[in-house]
Amino acid sequence: MSDLQRQWAKSKLSSFPPPPIFNEADEDEETDNFDTGLPNDDDSSSASSASSTGTVIPSSDQRLFARPQGPPNKRSLDQIPWTTYFERELFLESVEGNCTTTHHAYLTSPVGTSPLFITHHGAGSSGLSFAVLTAEIRKRLPMAGILSIDARGHGSTTMKPEPETMDLSLDTLSADLLRVIQETKVRMGWQDLPPLLLIGHSLGGAVVTDVAKSGKLGNAVLGYAVLDVVEGSAIDALQSMQTYLSTRPLGFASLESGIDWHIRSRTIRNSLSARTSVPALLCYKEENIPRPWVWKTDLAATQPFWEGWFVGLSKKFLEARGGKLLILAGTDRLDTELTIGQMQGKYSLQVLPEAGHFLHEDLPEKTAMIIVDFYKRNDRSTLVLPPKVSDLLRAGKKIQITTESLKESAASAAVAVESYLESLPDEPGFQSALSDIARNPAGLMSLSQYLPSITSALGEGSVPASFFSNLPTGQAFSLISSVASEANALLTAPLPTGTGDDLEILKGAPKPKPRPTMPQTDTTADSVTGMATGTASTSASTSTSKAGAMETGKAIGIAAAAGAGFLGFVMAL
Amino acid sequence: MSDLDKAIAQLRACRPIPEAQVRELCHKARELLIEEGNVVTVKAPVTICGDIHGQFHDLMELFRVGGDVPDTNYLFMGDFVDRGFYSLESFLLLLCLKVRYPDRMTLIRGNHESRQITTVYGFYDECLRKYGSANVWRYCCEVFDYLALGAIVLGATTQLEPSRQPVTAPSRSSTQEYLDPDVEIEVLDSGGSIIQRFPRANKRAARANSPSKDSSSPSSKTGPPGTSASGWTRGTTGSTSGAVLCVHGGLSPLIDTVDKIRLLDRKQEVPHEGAMCDLLWSDPDEIDGWGLSPRGAGFLFGADIVKQFNHKNDLSMIARAHQLVMEGFKEMFDSSIVTVWSAPNYCYRCGNVAAILELAEDGMGESAHSRSNGEVNRSNGGFKKENDRTLLAGPARRYRVFQAAPQDSRGMPAKKPSSFYFL
Numbered sequence: 001m002s003d004l005q006r007q008w009a010k011s012k013l014s015s016f017p018p019p020p021i022f023n024e025a026d027e028d029e030e031t032d033n034f035d036t037g038l039p040n041d042d043d044s045s046s047a048s049s050a051s052s053t054g055t056v057i058p059s060s061d062q063r064l065f066a067r068p069q070g071p072p073n074k075r076s077l078d079q080i081p082w083t084t085y086f087e088r089e090l091f092l093e094s095v096e097g098n099c100t101t102t103h104h105a106y107l108t109s110p111v112g113t114s115p116l117f118i119t120h121h122g123a124g125s126s127g128l129s130f131a132v133l134t135a136e137i138r139k140r141l142p143m144a145g146i147l148s149i150d151a152r153g154h155g156s157t158t159m160k161p162e163p164e165t166m167d168l169s170l171d172t173l174s175a176d177l178l179r180v181i182q183e184t185k186v187r188m189g190w191q192d193l194p195p196l197l198l199i200g201h202s203l204g205g206a207v208v209t210d211v212a213k214s215g216k217l218g219n220a221v222l223g224y225a226v227l228d229v230v231e232g233s234a235i236d237a238l239q240s241m242q243t244y245l246s247t248r249p250l251g252f253a254s255l256e257s258g259i260d261w262h263i264r265s266r267t268i269r270n271s272l273s274a275r276t277s278v279p280a281l282l283c284y285k286e287e288n289i290p291r292p293w294v295w296k297t298d299l300a301a302t303q304p305f306w307e308g309w310f311v312g313l314s315k316k317f318l319e320a321r322g323g324k325l326l327i328l329a330g331t332d333r334l335d336t337e338l339t340i341g342q343m344q345g346k347y348s349l350q351v352l353p354e355a356g357h358f359l360h361e362d363l364p365e366k367t368a369m370i371i372v373d374f375y376k377r378n379d380r381s382t383l384v385l386p387p388k389v390s391d392l393l394r395a396g397k398k399i400q401i402t403t404e405s406l407k408e409s410a411a412s413a414a415v416a417v418e419s420y421l422e423s424l425p426d427e428p429g430f431q432s433a434l435s436d437i438a439r440n441p442a443g444l445m446s447l448s449q450y451l452p453s454i455t456s457a458l459g460e461g462s463v464p465a466s467f468f469s470n471l472p473t474g475q476a477f478s479l480i481s482s483v484a485s486e487a488n489a490l491l492t493a494p495l496p497t498g499t500g501d502d503l504e505i506l507k508g509a510p511k512p513k514p515r516p517t518m519p520q521t522d523t524t525a526d527s528v529t530g531m532a533t534g535t536a537s538t539s540a541s542t543s544t545s546k547a548g549a550m551e552t553g554k555a556i557g558i559a560a561a562a563g564a565g566f567l568g569f570v571m572a573l
Numbered sequence: 574m575s576d577l578d579k580a581i582a583q584l585r586a587c588r589p590i591p592e593a594q595v596r597e598l599c600h601k602a603r604e605l606l607i608e609e610g611n612v613v614t615v616k617a618p619v620t621i622c623g624d625i626h627g628q629f630h631d632l633m634e635l636f637r638v639g640g641d642v643p644d645t646n647y648l649f650m651g652d653f654v655d656r657g658f659y660s661l662e663s664f665l666l667l668l669c670l671k672v673r674y675p676d677r678m679t680l681i682r683g684n685h686e687s688r689q690i691t692t693v694y695g696f697y698d699e700c701l702r703k704y705g706s707a708n709v710w711r712y713c714c715e716v717f718d719y720l721a722l723g724a725i726v727l728g729a730t731t732q733l734e735p736s737r738q739p740v741t742a743p744s745r746s747s748t749q750e751y752l753d754p755d756v757e758i759e760v761l762d763s764g765g766s767i768i769q770r771f772p773r774a775n776k777r778a779a780r781a782n783s784p785s786k787d788s789s790s791p792s793s794k795t796g797p798p799g800t801s802a803s804g805w806t807r808g809t810t811g812s813t814s815g816a817v818l819c820v821h822g823g824l825s826p827l828i829d830t831v832d833k834i835r836l837l838d839r840k841q842e843v844p845h846e847g848a849m850c851d852l853l854w855s856d857p858d859e860i861d862g863w864g865l866s867p868r869g870a871g872f873l874f875g876a877d878i879v880k881q882f883n884h885k886n887d888l889s890m891i892a893r894a895h896q897l898v899m900e901g902f903k904e905m906f907d908s909s910i911v912t913v914w915s916a917p918n919y920c921y922r923c924g925n926v927a928a929i930l931e932l933a934e935d936g937m938g939e940s941a942h943s944r945s946n947g948e949v950n951r952s953n954g955g956f957k958k959e960n961d962r963t964l965l966a967g968p969a970r971r972y973r974v975f976q977a978a979p980q981d982s983r984g985m986p987a988k989k990p991s992s993f994y995f996l
Contacts, residue, residue, distance in 0.1 A: 324867055331656075331694055339920050343624075343897035345856045348869030351693045377869060 077256040079279040080272070082106055085131040086146065089156075092183040099163060103149065103180045104156035106131070108138070109188060110145025113381055115222065116194040117371070119148045120177055122202025122229075123168075123309075124299045125358075126155035126280035129201065132273045133360040136368030141375070145194065149180050151204075154297050155280050168305045173203075174210045181217065193217065197375055198224040201360060205229040206309045213320035223323025223378040225371055228359050230328070231313035232335020238306050245300050251291030258282050258293050266356060273361035314338050318346055323378035327370060329355045348374065577673050584666040587629055587659060589703050595665065599712040601672050606680075606719035611835050612818075613721045615679050617729035617968070618934040619646045621819060623894030623913035623927075624683065625667075627657025627695070630978035631917050631927065632666070638763045638975045639929050643674040648724055650894040650913065651683020651821035651853070654713075655694035656920050661703055664696075664713060682720035683821040683894065684853040684870075687843040718840050722852055723820040725831065726892075729968035730935035731815065733759055756969065758904075763975035815968055817932065819892045823910075824874050824882055825851030826863055831886050845870065856896055857910050876906035883909050889967035892930060901928030901974045908967065918977035931971040 082089065086106040093102050106127050110116045117137060119130040127148035134146040150157040151173055153166045185193055196217060200208035205226035211217065212224045252258035259271075259278045268274040282293040314337040317324060324347035326338070331351050334342065342349050350370050355362040580590045580598065590598075620639045625632050639645055653667055654660035671678040684690060691697050691710070700710035733756045758771040818831065827848040828834055837849050844850045854871025857879060858864060864873035879891060891910040898914045905911070917927035 323865075325869070336920075336922050336924075340897055340899075340923050340925075343919060343923075345866060345868045345896055347867050350869075353693060374869070377865060 076271070076275070077259045078275060079255055079259065080276045082128055082131060082276075082280075085128075085135050085276070086148070090184060090187060092180055092187065094179055094183070098161075100160050101152060101176075102158045102160075103152075103176065103183070104158070105147055105149040105180055105184065107148075107184065107188075108134070108146045110194045111143040114141065114143035114145060114194065115197055115375055115379070116145040116147055117197045117199055117375075118177075118181060118208070119146065120173075120198070120200040120204030120207045121148075121151065121154065122200075122204050123302060124154070124281070124295070124297045125201070125204075126150050126277065126296075128155070128277045128280045129273075129358065129361060130199070131276045132270070132364040133368055133371075136364045137372055140368060140372045144375075147181070147184060149177065150280075151207075152176055153302075166302070168302050170206060170210055170305070170309050173207045174214065177207055177211055178214075178216055193220040195222050195380070196220045197222055197371070197378075199227065199371065200224070200229075201227040202229045202234075202357070203309050206313050209313060209316050209320060212322055213316040215321065221322045222380065223325065223374060224320065225325040225327065225374060226317060227327050227367070228329050228333070228357055229310070229313070230326075230333045230335050230338055231310050232337070233333045234310040234313070235307065238310075241306065242300065242303070248295075249291070251285075251288050251294040252282065253291055253293070255279050255282060255293060268358050269356050269362040270364065273358070273364060277361060314341075323374060324348065325350070325370070325374045327352065327359060327367060329353065329357060329359050577669060581666065581669045581673060584662055584669060585633070587662050589661055590665065592704055592706075592709055595709050596712050598665065598668060598672060599716045602668050602716050603719050605672060605675055606716070606721070607840075609721050611722045611837055611839050612831055613679050613681070613724040615646070615648055615724050615726045615819075616934075617726055617932045619648050619679075619726055619729075619932055621648045621650065621726070621817075621892050621913055621930040621932065623650055623915040623929075624652035624897075624919075625649065625654075625657075625663055626652055626685070626916045626919065627654050627660030627663050627699070628916050628919075628921075628977075629657065629659030629663045629666075631915075632663050634763070634917070634975055634978040635915055635927070635929060638973050639931070642670045643677045646677045646679075648679040648726070648819055649681070650819055650892070651681050651720070652685045652894060653680075653683070654696040655685045655691055657695075657916070658699070660691075660696040660699050661709070661713075668716065679724050680720055681724055681819065681821060682717060682722055682839075682843075682853060684843060686717035686720060688714050688717075689842065718842065720839075722837065722839050722849065723818060723831075723834055725888075726817040726819065726932055726968075727815070728935050729815055729817060729932035731757075731967065731969055733757070733933070733969040733971060757967065758908075758970045758972070760972045760974060763973065765973075768974065815935075816886075816888050817890050817892055817968060818886070818888050820852050821893060822851065822853045822871055822895045823855035823857055823891070823893055824872075824878060825855060826872060827851065829882065829885065831888075854895075857893075857905055857912075876909070879906050879909045897923065897925060898928075899923075899925040901926045902930065902972050911970075917975060921977075926974050926976050928972050928974045931973065932968050933971070 085108075087108040088106075090105045090107055091102050092105065093100060095101075104127070117134065119127070119134070121127060121129040127150045130146070130148045134148065137146070138144055151168075152159060153168060159166075181193070181196075198208035198212055198221060200206065206229065208224050209226060212221055249261060252261060255278070258281070259274045262268045262274045262278050263271050268277070281296060283296045284292050285294050286292060288294050314335055317326070318337070318341045326347055327350045328334070329352055334349075338347075341347060352359050352363055352366060355366075360367045576594070577598075580594055583590055622635060622639075625635075636642065639647070647670075649667060653664040657663070667678070667680060671680055685694065685696075691714070696713075697707065697710050700713070701707055703709075755772045756770050757773045758769075759767060760769040762768055820834075825848045828851070833848065834852065839849060841849075843853055851871045854866065854868060856866060856868070856871070856873055858873040858875060860873055860875040861877060862875055863878065864875070866873050883889065883891065890908060892913055893910065894913055894915070896912050896914070897916075897919055898912050901914055901917075903912045911930065913928055913930050914925070915927045915929055917925060919925055
C-alpha cells in the first residue's frame with residue numbers, strides 16, 4: 001500500500017467502530033505475545049502470516065525486548081458476532097411438501113453496479129466461515145456486496161419439521177443456493193441480479209460449480225472461484241474421512257474451548273477467523289453436560305452424499321461459462337484432468353502453501369487479494385476488448401472507396417475527440433498523446449469509439465491530475481489494445497491519398513510530420529516504470545506518422561497499466 | 574577432462590553437483606547470457622523444444638531421439654523447472670551445456686523461470702531438499718533473470734532432406750526412401766519412422782490425384798499404436814519468408830514488432846503485467862483479436878493477430894510452448910503458429926506424448942535469413958513491397974514425437990500422503 005492509500009484507509013477506518021483485532025501472527029502457538037489492547041496495523045498481518053515458514057518481521061508495537069510484567073497476555077477466545085461483518089441477516093422461507101425450510105443468509109448489499117460475491121461454505125461449516133474474508137474483500141472493494149448462505153442442516157438454516165435424514169445431495173444444495181439468490185433479489189427489491197461472483201469452499205465449491213454449469217443465473221455470473229477442492233483428491237480423501245471425524249471431540253465445555261480446539265488443532269490457523277466462525281458450528285444441548293456444546297451438523301451421517309458431491313466436478317469446472325479460479329493449499333491436490341486443464345491455460349490457479357484446508361479463514365487477506373484481482377480481470381463494466389481486426393479491415397476498405405465517407409466519419413469523430421480533449425485538464429503528456437493519435441484518421445475513429453466508456457468511467461469528464469495512476473486496468477487495456485489493433489489494421493490496409501490534408505482542415509492541427517519521439521509521454525512513462533522506456537523510445541525507429549501515433553499510444557497504455565499495478569499481484573497460472 | 578565436462582557427466586547421471594560448482598556455473602552462465610539480446614538470432618539447423626518441467630529422464634530421452642549435444646543444436650523455449658522431480662538436474666544440465674557449447678544451445682525464459690512461481694510449484698522445495706539451503710535456488714533465479722525472451726531462427730531450409738544423423742540404422746533407410754522435395758512437414762516417431770507427411774500447400778492441389786502419397790488428410794490419426802500421435806497440421810499459406818520466432822507464451826498487445834521485444838529491459842523478475850509478462854504467458858486461441866486469458870496473466874490472441882504479426886515482421890511462423898498438447902505439437906492458424914510440448918506424460922500422469930521440431934539448414938541459399946530478422950524495411954514503417962512477397966516458402970518442419978522414458982529408469986520420490994479434511 002502506498003502511504004497515500006494508507007492515510008486514506010486510516011481516515012476511513014477512524015469513522016468506524018474500532019475494528020476487531022486482526023493479527024495472523026497469533027496463529028503461532030509458541031509466541032503468546034498477542035496484545036489484545038493494541039490495534040494492529042493491517043500491513044503487519046501479511047508479513048507475519050509467513051511466520052510459520054520462517055521470517056518473523058517485528059513490528060514496533062510488539063515490544064520485543066520488554067520484560068514480561070505479570071502473567072503473559074492470554075489469547076482472547078471471545079467470539080465475534082456476525083454484525084461485525086454483515087449488514088443484515090435474511091430468513092427466507094420455502095415450502096416443499098409439508099416441510100418448511102427457513103434459509104438463513106448474511107447479506108451486505110452491493111452499491112450501484114458493484115458486484116455481489118456469493119459464498120457457499122463446506123460441509124460442517126457455516127456462512128460465517130467467509131466473514132473475515134468478506135471483510136478483507138470489502139476493504140479492497142468498499143462497494144461490493146456479499147451474500148453468505150447457510151446450507152440446510154448448517155448454521156442457522158432450519159427445517160420444520162426436522163426430517164429424519166437430511167437430504168444433502170448436490171442437486172438439492174444447488175437448488176437451495178439458486179432459491180436463496182432469487183429470494184434475496186425479491187426481498188431486496190433488485191430489478192436485476194447484480195454482477196455475481198460465486199465462491200465455494202470444499203463442498204461449497206462443488207455447489208457453486210454445479211450452479212455455474214447449470215447456467216441458471218445466466219449472464220449475471222462473471223466468474224466462480226473454488227477453494228481447496230479437486231475431484232480426484234477429494235474422492236481419495238473420502239476414505240479417510242470417517243477416521244478423521246472420529247478423532248474430533250464430540251463436544252466442548254464452552255464456546256471458548258471450542259474455539260481453542262480449532263486453533264490448537266490447526267484446523268483454523270487464524271484466531272480471528274476461529275472466533276468468528278466456530279460459534280456458528282456448535283449448539284448447546286443440556287443433555288450433553290459436561291460438554292454441552294456439540295456439533296450442529298452430524299457429518300458422519302452425511303456420508304451417503306459424499307461421493308455425489310465431487311463426481312464430475314473437474315469436468316464441470318472446466319466446462320462452465322465464466323472466469324474460473326481455483327485456490328488450493330497445495331499443488332499436490334490437482335487431479336489429472338485439472339493438471340491438463342491448467343497446463344492448457346483453461347483456468348487460473350493460485351496456491352497458498354502456508355494455509356490449511358480452510359485457506360480463506362487461515363489467510364483471509366491473501367485470499368481476498370486473489371479474489372478481488374480475479375473480479376477485476378473479469379469485470380465486464382470496465383473491460384472493453386479491442387475491436388476485431390477483421391471488422392476494422394472491412395471498415396477500412398469501405399472507407400477507402402469513397403473519400404467522402406471518410407471525411408464524414410472522420411469529421412464526426414474529430415468533433416467527439418475535440419470536445420473530449422477540451423474537457424481534459426492540462427495533462428501535457430496525455431493531451432499531446434491523444435492529439436497525436438487523433439491526427440491519424442483510423443486512430444481518430446477508434447478513439448472516438450472508446451471515448452464514451454472512458455469518459456463515463458472518469459465521471460463527468462472531470463479528470464484528476466493523477467489521471468495516469470488512477471486509470472483502472474480495464475481502461476488502460478482498452479486504450480492500449482485499441483491503439484494496437486488500430487496500428488495493425490493501418491499497416492495492412494492501404495491508405496487513401498490526401499488523408500492528411502483532410503484531417504488538417506478538420507483538426508486545425510499542423511500536418512503530421514515524422515516525429516522522433518514524444519518527450520512528454522516518455523517522461524511520464526519513465527516515472528512509472530522503467531519498462532516503458534524501451535517501448536516509448538522505439539518511436540525513434542519509426543518514421544511515418546501512423547507509426548508515431550501508435551508508439552505514443554502505447555506509451556500511454558503502458559504508463560497507465562503500470563500505474564494500475566498496485567491493484568494487486570497476479571500470480572495465477 | 575575439464576571441470577565442466579565432469580559436471581556434465583555427473584549431471585547426465587542425474588546426480589546434483591556441489592553447491593560451489595553451481596555458483597560458479599551460474600556466474601559463468603550469467604556472463605554469457607548478459608551478452609545475448611532479448612531476441613537471440615539462431616541459425617538453422619536447430620531443434621526446437623518446449624516445456625521440460627524437471628522431467629530429467631524424459632529430457633535424456635529427448636536427447637536420444639533428437640541427437641546429442643553438441644552434434645545437434647538445440648533451442649529450449651523455457652519452463653525447464655517445476656512439477657517434475659528433477660528440476661535441478663534438468664536445469665543445471667542445460668545450463669552446463671549452454672556454457673560448454675554456447676553456440677549450440679539456446680535457452681529462453683518461460684513463465685516458470687521466476688522466483689514467485691518456483692516457490693509454489695516445486696523447484697524451490699527441491700533445492701531446499703537437495704542442498705539444505707535456498708542458495709542454489711537463488712543462484713538459479715539470478716540466471717533466470719538473464720535468459721533471453723525469444724529467438725529468431727534464420728536460414729531454415731524449405732525442403733525436407735533425410736536427417737543427417739538418423740537416430741537408428743533402420744531409420745536412415747526409411748527417411749531416405751521417402752525423400753521428396755515437396756514435403757513441407759514430416760512427423761517421425763522416436764525410432765525415426767515416418768508417421769505422417771504433408772506436401773506443400775501450393776502443390777497439394779496438383780498432386781491431389783497422385784496415388785503415391787502415403788498420407789494426405791491432416792485429421793487422420795495414423796500414429797503407431799500407443800503413441801496416439803496425430804499432430805494437426807496444414808501447409809503454410811501465409812507469409813513465406815523462412816524466419817521463425819520462438820517465444821515461450823505468445824504475443825502481447827504491446828508488441829507489434831520483434832524490435833519492441835528487443836527494447837524491453839528483461840533483467841528482472843517476470844512482472845505481473847506488461848509486454849514481458851505477455852510474451853511468457855499468452856496463448857493462441859480460436860478467437861478474433863485479443864481476449865482475456867483464463868490463466869489470470871497474459872492474453873489470448875487469435876489467428877488475425879498472428880497473421881498480422883508474422884506478415885509485418887516477415888516471419889513465416891511462430892514457435893511457442895507453454896500449453897500442454899496431448900499430441901506433442903499443434904500447428905494452428907494455417908501453420909502460422911505452432912505449439913511444441915516436450916514433457917511426455919506430463920506430471921508423470923497426463924498420458925501425453927512429447928515432440929521436438931527440427932528445422933534443417935538451407936544448403937541452397939534460398940532462404941531469407943539475410944533480411945528476415947524482424948528489422949526489415951524499417952525505413953517505411955514495416956511495409957513490404959508487393960513483389961518482395963510470395964517468393965519464399967515457409968521452413969520445412971520435421972517433428973519427432975516421443976514418449977516418456979521407461980518408468981523403472983527413475984527413482985520417484987514417494988508422493989506426499991494427502992490426509993486432510995475435505996468436506
